[in-house]
Amino acid sequence: MAIDLRAFTPARVGLGRSGNSLPTVELLRFQLDHARARDAVYDELDPPGLGVPHILLRSAAADRETYLRRPDKGRRLNPESRARLETGSYDAAIVIADGLSARAVHRHAAHLLEELMPRLAAEEWRLAPLTVVLGGRVAIGDEIGQRLGAQLVAVLIGERPGLTSPDSLGVYLTWDPRPGRTDAERNCISNIRTDGISYARAAHRLHFLMREARARRLTGVALKEEAPRLGDAGGAPETTP
């Protein structure tokens, strides 16, 4: 019997073939999707459009080309932004960064926070003021978290656009943030988007990880994610944006 494999996965199965190559319609569909994903990389974040009160910051990468060529600059704040942060004493800081997909941040960041905040409020977490950073990479959360005096930092960031998913949001959680932290010291929830992991599931897992991090005073490979399952979920790619 014939079965349509496309019913089971968003992967590009069941494409058919022209000789050993793709049929023309699939070749053109791929090229259109690639052009759209390339465009998504150059979308700009519109901070007021996020609809959440925040402190606006900028990384040391002044434009998109610099951002792509100089990851070190995307990991540090520019001097004016650094001066804007006051040190306090907080359980956690939440940072929103454009990363490689401003579109992902626009579509999903506020929705994820709506799910997360009530869970944290119920446990009386002391949260630092929300920050939004332009031209930011994951590790910029280390500097922001340290300056704010937060024990834990969660960075919500636009992941690199995929062909079928130009709007995927990731969250990276780091205990005791300070410049020099490595990726092995972070936990990640990836693929937060319409066809990926839902806001409720992502918030459930993030909340679980935040509680575990606080209880065990660490994040990273030593903190295995064994949250009681709330339906299905997504996770961590090998490299960070």
Next chain:
Amino acid sequence: MKLADVPLRDLLRNPIVPYETDEVTRLICDSHDAEAFAPIGHLTVGEFRDWLLSEQATGDRLKALAPGLIPEMAAAVSKIMRLQDLVSVAAKCRVVTRFRSTIGLPGRLSTRLQPNHPTDDLKGIAASILEGLSYGNGDAVIGVNPAADNPSRVDALLHLLNRIREHYDIPTQICVLAHVTTQMRALENGAPVDLVFQSVAGTEAANTAFGVNLALLDEAWQAAKELKRGEHVMYFETGQGSALSADAHHGVDQQTCEARAYAVARRYQPLLVNTVVGFIGPEYLYDGKQILRAGLEDHFCGKLLGLPMGCDICYTNHAKADQDDMDALLTLLGVAGCNYIMGVPGADDVMLHYQSTSFHDALYVRSVLGLKPAPEFEAWLERQPVLMPEQWLLT
């Protein structure tokens, strides 16, 4: 001083990353085989290139030389080689490994079937596997990158892959590419582990960023060997830029760091090693031309050092590259005798968000270059009627 005039011996005498503070350097120096090195010990980097291209450098001689070479020598000579030099010399180096299938034989090109799914959905993964098998992909390994590094999920994925492999009696290997510690836990729980995987890099500090060190890898290797499945039980991935992105490169260029990662891999007699050449992004390899060059350098350096080298020919959407660049690198690596490439449905990895080579691409390169899959897998393909999806898809 020109690089071409540097004596190879100088590279051996002056470790580029300090011996005292880096265990990868200690591994490189302490495992160097002076006897194997002797035949070329008097050469400069430039003379070494001439020797490699000469008729004297036969496949057998290159194989015998491998333990005498350190990564810094391979990286140095590759820098003064053109693409055709990298192809010519690599094509002379055959590195054959075996588990259920034999990989790297002349006239063969294998693939890793990579059926990733954004939420690790078991039916979705099974669907991609069936599609890939029907295109003759999967003879190097059926290897899933899990979306979440979660022990119970990794167990479930291993059981799924193993069930499919056993059901169709496929002469291949399975692997779930979680962190090595997660796989060790799965192994202890009795999950059906074939190969143990880990991403590795070329400095101790970069490996720390991956959450590994040599002692941990030794432990994982020991545990995998205790299953008595043969001598090649490890799988490693590498990629230029991993040390630099972790600020763990000691000022050393990213290609030399990459070659040093092969010294780490070499210690464990792996079944499979591949560079994931364009994965880390344009921060490290900016465009198609750089990815092309890097892919051929990595394959050459790996083969020269005696590794069963494959390549994930790939790019991300923030790099200036497209599928044309992948076609060029794929064709050149096919000519260079690359052991295996990736088979990703439609070249689009819907979990890791990057583009690689497709099931179709494997058919293309095998067809134009007259290459076949691993012999055991080829025989299996000939025995197969059309693959019928089983109950895990239909229910």
